[in-house]
Amino acid sequence: MNKNLRNLFNNGWIEIAFRWIIGATFIYASYYKIMSPMDFAKILYGYNLFPEFLINLIAIILPFVELISGLSLILGVYPRSAALILNGLLLAFILILTINIMRGHEFDCGCFSANKTGSPIMMVARDVIYLLMGLQVLLFNGIRKGCFIHPD
Amino acid sequence: MQLNKVIKEMFFLLGISIISAFAVNFISPAGIALVGKWDESLGGKASKTKGYVFSGELEIKDVKTAKQIYDSDKAVFVDARSLEDFERGHIKGAESLPLGQFDELIGAFRKKYPADTFIVTYCSGRTCDDSHRLEQLLFDHGYVNVSIFIDGYQGWKAEGFPIE
Numbered sequence: 033m034n035k036n037l038r039n040l041f042n043n044g045w046i047e048i049a050f051r052w053i054i055g056a057t058f059i060y061a062s063y064y065k066i067m068s069p070m071d072f073a074k075i076l077y078g079y080n081l082f083p084e085f086l087i088n089l090i091a092i093i094l095p096f097v098e099l100i101s102g103l104s105l106i107l108g109v110y111p112r113s114a115a116l117i118l119n120g121l122l123l124a125f126i127l128i129l130t131i132n133i134m135r136g137h138e139f140d141c142g143c144f145s146a147n148k149t150g151s152p153i154m155m156v157a158r159d160v161i162y163l164l165m166g167l168q169v170l171l172f173n174g175i176r177k178g179c180f181i182h183p184d
Numbered sequence: 185m186q187l188n189k190v191i192k193e194m195f196f197l198l199g200i201s202i203i204s205a206f207a208v209n210f211i212s213p214a215g216i217a218l219v220g221k222w223d224e225s226l227g228g229k230a231s232k233t234k235g236y237v238f239s240g241e242l243e244i245k246d247v248k249t250a251k252q253i254y255d256s257d258k259a260v261f262v263d264a265r266s267l268e269d270f271e272r273g274h275i276k277g278a279e280s281l282p283l284g285q286f287d288e289l290i291g292a293f294r295k296k297y298p299a300d301t302f303i304v305t306y307c308s309g310r311t312c313d314d315s316h317r318l319e320q321l322l323f324d325h326g327y328v329n330v331s332i333f334i335d336g337y338q339g340w341k342a343e344g345f346p347i348e
Contacts, residue, residue, distance in 0.1 A: 074313075089218060092205050110197060
């Protein structure tokens with residue numbers, strides 16, 4: 033890797049900025065899902081991808097995975113593990129959105145609220161950007177700033 | 185990266201998430217049942233609130249039956265969708281009673297229609313459950329003769345039946 037790029041990649045300020053951006057986004061995204069799991073479950077059903085018996089369980093659990101991992105990133109408690117979880121979620125979101133775009137299935141994202149949130153392609157682009165930020169946080173090698181528990 | 189450590193931490197974070205998720209779902213009034221009701225043939229897909237009791241006997245399961253009831257002029261069709269959806273198109277002669285504004289509008293509705301009125305609720309179709317929720321609310325307000333037309337506005341429109 034180019035040295036400047038490597039310095040940029042291992043810049044602690046960038047790492048904390050990305051951590052806060054991803055953390056805040058996921059906490060925000062979890063809010064409406066926690067407040068109204070019934071609507072979120074219906075949106076999940078609308079994706080037409082999940083087995084019926086799993087829909088409610090996903091609607092109950094997923095928002096809390098987002099919330100706890102988001103908090104963990106912001107507070108700097110196990111940030112690498114939280115980044116790994118959220119990157120996994122982002123990858124899953126990208127995959128799910130892409131599948132539904134490719135088969136031309138009309139659906140509601142349900143990412144942030146019950147209202148429609150832009151075109152599906154924009155949603156994928158947005159998730160890819162978050163994923164790139166998440167990879168920086170995951171692979172960061174330097175000393176992490178603003179961590180409650182200093183892990184590595 | 186110490187993989188073992190990261191995996192342990194991940195399980196820790198996921199464990200906390202799962203425990204808090206079930207705890208909040210259990211306590212919260214907005215909590216849902218662990219398994220929903222998504223069977224298309226039953227209509228009114230919903231995640232089900234906890235303790236939701238529903239009898240499928242109240243459902244009108246095909247459009248032709250709904251049309252017969254409509255033609256008999258014995259029932260009032262009540263649209264559970266939002267006012268905007270209602271204004272964009274609804275079953276001809278239907279009353280609008282959006283679920284979201286139920287508390288504001290039920291007073292006026294009660295003055296107009298006595299408790300023994302035969303009511304048929306509907307929403308957009310089989311993938312919505314607003315008509316089911318409206319039926320429950322109307323029942324709670326003393327309406328004893330309420331049915332649910334599960335194919336809703338889309339099913340009605342697709343058959344070319346009267347809309348406005």
